[in-house]
Amino acid sequence: MNDGTHHAPFFLIGPxxxxxxxxxxxxxxxxxxxxVSADSxxxxxxxxxxxxKPDAAERATVAHHMIDVVEVTEQFDVARYVALANASIADIQRRGKTPFIVGGTGLYLRALTEGLSKAPDADPTLRAGLEAMGxxxxxxxxxYVDSEAAERIGPHNFRRLVRALEICRLTGRKSSDLRREWDRSRLPLMHGLERDRADLYARCDARVEAMFRAGLVDEVRSLLPRGLAKNTTARQALGYKEVITHLGGEATLEETIALVRTRTR
Known part of the structure; x- marks a missing residue:
């Protein structure tokens, strides 16, 4: 990451x-x-x-980067994110402005600030088999093989659970051990936002309700012909995965909203 002294990146993180x-x-x-968005x-x-995503008015007020980068049919990983985000950061700094990285996805933030880990590339065949396990x-x-990673990720982020187990199978090592080996000496100053848990949960519930009112189901329906369900990463996005299940007739809308609300917390 380019960390020029005059316009050093400013990080804002939070749930x-x-x-x-x-x-x-x-x-x-x-x-x-x-x-610069750090949302996967x-x-x-x-x-x-x-x-x-920030709406058109918000994006007109402040320039945003790393939003609307690829089609839903394209695979996108952390290495590609780091390359493109670093290019955006360097361009912002060259123009005399401050890069403001907002996240988001912990893996992307860590890779951006600490460098990529020694984790192996994805194995499509192995990953498909793991996803089929459920x-x-x-x-x-x-x-059983990496309780620390299981505890850190939690039960709801299936994509990250699969990736952690994939790393264990490919390397014979714990993904949590590889994570600790990253060089943390270059960590920038990060500014975090917190709220009282009850307040945060209420905001999560309100956000989920607002998304469904705004047309999340129709958005997912429109993306299916464009290949959303075939993308092993995009289809796991919170809200989208559950709506895909709903559109397949496996859950009612009320059940879907309740599940997304629970997993958003």
Whole structure:
């Protein structure tokens, strides 16, 4: 990461629905900054409502980067994110502005600040087999071979559970051990947002309700012919995965909303 002293990147992190967008917009205006998204799903074009992308007015007020980068049919990984984000950061700095990185996805933030880990590339065949095992079996095996990773990831992020177990199978080592080997000497100053848990949960619930009112189901329906369900990464996005299941007739809308609400917390 380019960390020039005159316009060093400014990081803002926090959980879903904590209020990062509003704070980022306000500070970006004050700092003459441009926002670099560190959200792994905002890179996909058309996945707007469920990823809570900034709207057109917000993007007109402050320049945003790493949003709408690829189609939903394209695979996108952390290495590609780091390469493109670093290019955006360097360009912002060359123009005399401050890069304001807002996240988002912990893996992307760590890779951007600490460098890529020694984890192996994805193995499509192995990954497909792990995904076919289902959430419960993957979580059970990961708890056995790398309980630390299982605890850190939690039971709801199936994509990350699969990746952690994939690393264990490919390397014979714990993904949590590889994670600790990353060089943490270059960590920048990060500014985090927090809220009282009850307040945060209420905001999460309100956000989920707002997304469904705004047309999340129709958005997912429109993305299916464009290949959303075939993309092993994009289809796992919170909200989209559950709506795909709903559109397949496996859950009612009420059940889907309740499940997304639970997994958003």
């Amino acid at each position: 879903t629905a904590v209020g990062k967008t509003a704070v980022a917009l306000e500070f970006a205006r004050r700092l003459d900054a441009e926002i 799903m905002q890179v996909y074009r058309g996945m707007d409502i469920g990823t809570a 959430r419960e079996r993957v979580l059970e095996e990961l708890r």
